[in-house]
Amino acid sequence: MSSNTRIKEQLIMKRPDSMFEMKNHYCPGCGHGIIHNMLGECIDELGVQENTILVAPVGCAVMAFLYFKMDGCEAPHGRVPAVATGIKRVHPDKIVLAYQGDGDLLAIGMAETIHAANRGENITVIFVNNANYGMTGGQMAPTTLPGQRTKTTPKGRNTSTEGFPIKACELINTLEAPVFIERCSVHNVPNIRKTKRALKKALENQIEKRGYSFVEVLSMCPTNWGMQPVDGTKWLEESMIPAFPLGNFRDRGAE
Ligand SMILES: Cc1ncc(C[n+]2csc(CCOP(=O)(O)OP(=O)(O)O)c2C)c(N)n1
Ligand code: SF4
Numbered sequence: 001m002s003s004n005t006r007i008k009e010q011l012i013m014k015r016p017d018s019m020f021e022m023k024n025h026y027c028p029g030c031g032h033g034i035i036h037n038m039l040g041e042c043i044d045e046l047g048v049q050e051n052t053i054l055v056a057p058v059g060c061a062v063m064a065f066l067y068f069k070m071d072g073c074e075a076p077h078g079r080v081p082a083v084a085t086g087i088k089r090v091h092p093d094k095i096v097l098a099y100q101g102d103g104d105l106l107a108i109g110m111a112e113t114i115h116a117a118n119r120g121e122n123i124t125v126i127f128v129n130n131a132n133y134g135m136t137g138g139q140m141a142p143t144t145l146p147g148q149r150t151k152t153t154p155k156g157r158n159t160s161t162e163g164f165p166i167k168a169c170e171l172i173n174t175l176e177a178p179v180f181i182e183r184c185s186v187h188n189v190p191n192i193r194k195t196k197r198a199l200k201k202a203l204e205n206q207i208e209k210r211g212y213s214f215v216e217v218l219s220m221c222p223t224n225w226g227m228q229p230v231d232g233t234k235w236l237e238e239s240m241i242p243a244f245p246l247g248n249f250r251d252r253g254a255e
Contacts, residue, residue, distance in 0.1 A: 132144055140162060
């Protein structure tokens with residue numbers, strides 16, 4: 001038996017076929033790479049790579065479309081749902097993915113987010129909540145926790161002057177049109193698996209033309225949180241999950 005065969009036999013996990021064999025630019029311990037991987041696995045399993053278009057945000061995932069073997073484009077900061085809406089309406093048979101961070105989706109893009117959800121666009125929104133603006137160096141985001149120190153809240157977020165964290169799933173759950181809303185996390189293996197199930201469900205909804213699906217993923221940003229990667233997973237579990245409870249808020253695909 002050659003050493004190559006032995007290596008193949010021991011392989012228990014591989015890069016999704018829908019992703020390029022290349023290094024990504026994310027920091028060690030960042031959640032974006034894990035989320036990309038889960039998305040790639042879902043796309044492989046559903047066999048939709050040739051038919052999928054990824055709309056990338058402005059933020060750390062700005063080059064996400066480079067990692068997937070599929071069509072993609074970049075949207076101006078916050079405008080991912082508007083660009084995704086346009087693409088989907090022109091190409092209703094394409095699978096359109098809207099990938100966004102919390103600064104992108106809930107700050108500058110709040111209006112686009114709410115109106116795309118309210119219209120029930122048949123797109124899949126993947127919302128990466130890391131409680132800060134990662135790419136620009138860790139400023140406060142709408143999801144920053146009370147008391148959390150960021151570059152723009154060096155003494156901690158003060159709710160009397162900076163308001164409270166915005167809970168995207170709960171907000172979108174007030175609207176009639178969305179068919180699927182779930183909050184997941186990638187801080188450990190069981191939750192990474194649940195994230196994959198939610199992403200797959202959200203993609204299946206679009207394939208079946210059921211309507212708008214929203215998957216929020218709590219994600220580590222150890223670099224801007226000022227932590228080692230392992231401590232980032234602990235901080236997410238102990239501090240973020242109590243503020244952003246995990247779970248499914250709506251699943252009309254199951255009805
Ligand atoms: C119109 C506009 N305003 C501001 C910026 C600067 N900017 C680039 S990325 C970013 C924040 C990204 O944070 P987030 O959306 O939370 O994504 P993350 O990097 O954390 O994944 C900002 C403010 C910009 N590019 N365009
Ligand atoms: S700054 Fe944060 S979100 Fe951006 S790549 Fe690094 S760990 Fe990930």
